[in-house]
Amino acid sequence: MEGLNPFDTLVLVAFAIAGMKIFTGPIGAALGDRLRGRREHAANPALAADVELLQTRLAEVEERLDFAERLLASRERADQLLGGRVNDHP
Structure with missing residues (x-):
């Protein structure tokens, strides 16, 4: 089997960076809180x-x-x- 061509490598790297940005940002924090069962509601x-x-x-x-x-x-x-x-x- 051959290695990845440059375009496939670029797409893979782009998806990896996008995934890291998403899951380390507020969306990732919210998902983590939900998985841990912790919900914080600010009293208004x-x-x-x-x-x-x-x-x-x-x-x-x-x-x-x-x-x-x-x-x-x-x-x-x-x-x-x-x-x-x-x-x-x-």
Whole structure:
């Protein structure tokens, strides 16, 4: 078998250098951290406050949805009890 021609050698060296740059940079550090199971999350107080606000608002929306479902269910029960004749007047 013959040795590598100059073009193949150049391509091999270029890939080796690119691989070293990639794996010794931030991508390599992130991959290493993931493989070791270490994850560091910087605490962001503004983001935490936004998440808390959204959780509160979501809880309020869930309560409103539950109320609307109960209201519709009670109306359907009234329809069934009255044979479909519900007084729509206040």
